[in-house]
Amino acid sequence: xxxxxxxxxxxxxxxxxxxxxxxxxxxxxxxxxxxxxxxxxxxxxxxxxxxxxxxxxxxxxxxxxxxxxxxxxxxxxxxxxxxxxxxxxxxxxxxxxxxxxxxxxxxxxxxxxxxxxxxxxxxxxxxxxxxxxxxxxxxxxxxxxxxxxxxxxxxxxxxxxxxxxxxxxxxxxxxxxxxxxxxxxxxxxxxxxxxxxxxxxxxxxxxxxxxxxxxxxxxxxx
Amino acid sequence: xxxxxxxxxxxxxxxxxxxxxxxxxxxxxxxxxxxxxxxxxxxxxxxxxxxxxxxxxxxxxxxxxxxxxxxxxxxxxxxxxxxxxxxxxxxxxxxxxxxxxxxxxxxxxxxxxxxxxxxxxxxxxxxxxxxxxxxxxxxxxxxxxxxxxxxxxxxxxxxxxxxxxxxxxxxxxxxxxxxxxxxxxxxxxxxxxxxxxxxxxxxxxxxxxxxxxxxxxxxxxxxxxxxxxxxxxxxxxxxxxxxxxxxxxxxxxxxxxxxxxxxxxxxxxxxxxxxxxxxxxxxxxxxxxxxxxxxxxxxxxxxxxxxxxxxxxxxxxxxxxxxxxxxxxxxxxxxxxxxxxxxxxxxxxxxxxxxxxxxxxxxxxxxxxxx
Numbered sequence: 001x002x003x004x005x006x007x008x009x010x011x012x013x014x015x016x017x018x019x020x021x022x023x024x025x026x027x028x029x030x031x032x033x034x035x036x037x038x039x040x041x042x043x044x045x046x047x048x049x050x051x052x053x054x055x056x057x058x059x060x061x062x063x064x065x066x067x068x069x070x071x072x073x074x075x076x077x078x079x080x081x082x083x084x085x086x087x088x089x090x091x092x093x094x095x096x097x098x099x100x101x102x103x104x105x106x107x108x109x110x111x112x113x114x115x116x117x118x119x120x121x122x123x124x125x126x127x128x129x130x131x132x133x134x135x136x137x138x139x140x141x142x143x144x145x146x147x148x149x150x151x152x153x154x155x156x157x158x159x160x161x162x163x164x165x166x167x168x169x170x171x172x173x174x175x176x177x178x179x180x181x182x183x184x185x186x187x188x189x190x191x192x193x194x195x196x197x198x199x200x201x202x203x204x205x206x207x208x209x210x211x212x213x214x215x216x217x218x219x220x221x222x
Numbered sequence: 223x224x225x226x227x228x229x230x231x232x233x234x235x236x237x238x239x240x241x242x243x244x245x246x247x248x249x250x251x252x253x254x255x256x257x258x259x260x261x262x263x264x265x266x267x268x269x270x271x272x273x274x275x276x277x278x279x280x281x282x283x284x285x286x287x288x289x290x291x292x293x294x295x296x297x298x299x300x301x302x303x304x305x306x307x308x309x310x311x312x313x314x315x316x317x318x319x320x321x322x323x324x325x326x327x328x329x330x331x332x333x334x335x336x337x338x339x340x341x342x343x344x345x346x347x348x349x350x351x352x353x354x355x356x357x358x359x360x361x362x363x364x365x366x367x368x369x370x371x372x373x374x375x376x377x378x379x380x381x382x383x384x385x386x387x388x389x390x391x392x393x394x395x396x397x398x399x400x401x402x403x404x405x406x407x408x409x410x411x412x413x414x415x416x417x418x419x420x421x422x423x424x425x426x427x428x429x430x431x432x433x434x435x436x437x438x439x440x441x442x443x444x445x446x447x448x449x450x451x452x453x454x455x456x457x458x459x460x461x462x463x464x465x466x467x468x469x470x471x472x473x474x475x476x477x478x479x480x481x482x483x484x485x486x487x488x489x490x491x492x493x494x495x496x497x498x499x500x501x502x503x504x505x506x507x508x509x510x511x512x513x514x515x516x517x518x519x520x521x522x523x524x525x526x527x528x529x530x531x532x533x534x535x536x537x538x539x540x541x542x543x544x545x546x547x548x549x550x551x552x553x554x555x556x557x558x559x560x561x562x563x564x565x566x567x568x569x570x571x572x573x574x575x576x577x578x579x580x581x582x583x584x585x586x587x588x589x590x591x592x593x
Contacts, residue, residue: 166342169361169379173396180415180436183494187457196455196476200494204436207415211378211396218342218360222324 023185151212158219241276252318259325266332439496443506449483463500
């Protein structure tokens with residue numbers, strides 16, 4: 001089940017893939033259910049994390065968590081464990097599992113309250129408070145990418161208010177749009193100045209934003 | 223007026239299995255309905271009264287009240303999970319409607335006022351509507367006929383069909399086709415990602431028309447005497463017209479512009495993967511008729527839901543690799559009980575109707591051949 005893209009998902013969420021990789025991953029996501037599900041889980045973890053207040057975990061608990069996470073730290077990160085407070089998540093699937101467990105333990109109820117609280121007009125910004133980050137290649141799609149990222153994080157939080165069938169339909173349709181976006185991006189790589197392709201990409205991204213907004217609205221009203 | 227209000231303030235929290243109430247409404251009153259699951263059917267009559275009939279079952283309830291100038295109909299449950307309630311409402315012809323539901327099929331017949339209808343899992347079928355008509359569904363087809371005004375129709379995972387509609391039109395779906403026929407409009411904007419877009423209607427001088435798809439074909443009828451500048455763009459498809467097209471410019475290999483007559487109207491046709499076809503109105507009407515016939519047949523016989531020529535063949539096969547099987551099995555195991563519990567009550571009626579129709583025909587044919 002593990003494929004070459006699985007370990008790149010957190011980089012994708014963090015906007016650290018270059019546009020070619022991003023397009024290729026989005027194309028892959030459109031056809032790979034396990035990766036799509038993992039991505040949803042990962043977003044879930046990130047969204048959960050945003051709802052937490054910073055506090056020191058109990059010493060005995062933290063020791064176990066840290067022990068589970070340190071071996072999986074990438075060599076390039078050096079020996080220093082990145083401070084949790086930065087809210088910067090770049091996780092492998094193994095780390096994701098550890099993080100999920102940690103979050104369940106740490107958030108016990110906090111996340112539940114956040115998700116159960118009334119409809120929020122404030123869109124949580126999963127990228128706003130992460131501190132320094134690698135800036136992706138600047139393109140005109142940047143603001144829309146950010147909006148999509150925010151809305152998707154909100155949907156990840158909200159979708160538990162929706163029934164499973166609706167969630168499935170929405171995910172399938174988001175995947176369809178992602179595939180179209182990936183097609184357009186790949187075509188633009190070959191012909192960057194093409195007005196039609198730029199417009200088509202913009203239109204397709206707008207559709208994704210609208211679908212996400214609409215589903216978030218429905219979830220908020222549920 | 224007092225009698226009117228008294229009647230309207232009636233709260234029909236009926237202990238019976240059915241609610242039935244009729245009351246007079248003030249001129250210009252509108253109707254707002256919220257029904258979580260079931261059907262909302264609204265018909266028009268010539269009286270200035272509203273009739274609300276609801277099949278509430280054992281646990282359901284229907285509340286009717288007048289708030290300001292709006293008749294508000296809400297459904298609920300006396301206990302436990304929300305009930306599935308079918309509402310049949312009859313209203314004055316010009317009444318404005320706001321209809322909403324989650325698992326609700328919405329049907330409107332003959333109302334000539336503004337209509338707003340929104341559901342998550344359900345079809346919307348409207349005949350009529352005047353002024354602003356807004357129809358939204360996530361998982362359900364939407365059809366609109368004989369409407370006029372400012373039209374906005376939206377689905378996500380199903381088809382959209384508009385016929386004999388006049389006015390400013392905006393239509394959008396993601397995974398479905400769009401079929402627009404008998405349209406009279408100077409402003410049409412229709413787009414989908416996965417599906418064909420077909421347009422048969424007027425092309426008015428000075429008008430603006432935009433049709434787009436990512437994976438589908440675009441087919442548009444151009445009347446003989448139209449004055450229109452057509453911009454056609456496709457990344458991987460072909461362009462075909464059943465009449466001569468005078469090209470005026472080419473921008474790159476993806477975009478071409480043609481001018482017909484004075485070129486006064488603007489039309490943009492764009493498909494990333496699909497073909498673009500320009501046809502004369504009669505050709506298009508014939509094609510739409512064929513399409514509708516095929517579509518009706520598909521609904522009866524398309525077991526594999528692929529709309530292809532094997533639809534009368536009851537044998538079909540699936541090709542899964544091991545990974546897919548594993549994936550399917552895992553999710554089936556996880557979701558089957560949830561789906562069964564949640565959807566059985568909601569879809570039982572719909573399936574019963576569909577299967578009754580199918581098997582009635584099958585058995586009738588069997589009877590005919592056996593005699």
